[in-house]
Amino acid sequence: MTGVLDWIDAPISGVTVREMQAFRDDRGWLVELFRRDEPDGAAPPAMGYVSLTHAGVARGPHEHRHQTDRFAFFDGHYRVFLWDARAASPTRGNRMVFSAGMSNPVLVVIPPGVVHAYRNDGDADALVTNFPDTLYAGEGKRGQVDEIRHEDMDNSPFCMDNE
Secondary structure, three states: OOOHHHHHOOOOOOOOEEEEEEEEEEEEEEEOOOOOOOOOOOOOOOOEEEEEEOOOOOOEEOOOEOEEEEEEOOEEEEEEEEOOOOOOOOOOEEEEEEEEOOOEEEEEOOOOOOOOOEEEEOOOOOEEEEEOOOOOHHHOOOOOHHHHHEEEEOOOOOOOOOO
């Protein structure tokens, strides 16, 4: 797979995209991000963080060798990109592209080896949360960072330009 045209738009093995249900009342709303009685097939979260992405800005594409991510898109207007480049995957060569955020709040579980990126296609800054199953840079931030950054590579096959 050397270019965008090689990708097939289809589901990716091990990736789950689950609609988040908002519980609303006169105070606002609440969304459950994960529950131990609703397993998603991944190891439990080891940490959690919130990130803000400026309008028009993309994060990724990158992948992890060992880490599973659990992104919650509930704010703004994002375009999410996933590519299956795992050598042993039955869905190798598949790509998923979808909208997420305020109009489509979803939790996306991304297993190791699935390349992922997202872009804030809205007009304002927007928030995303992530609950990965490993600690960033290990215990005490003394380990290696489990990341392969494709956005820094020339001629990366993981392209968001046409979407």
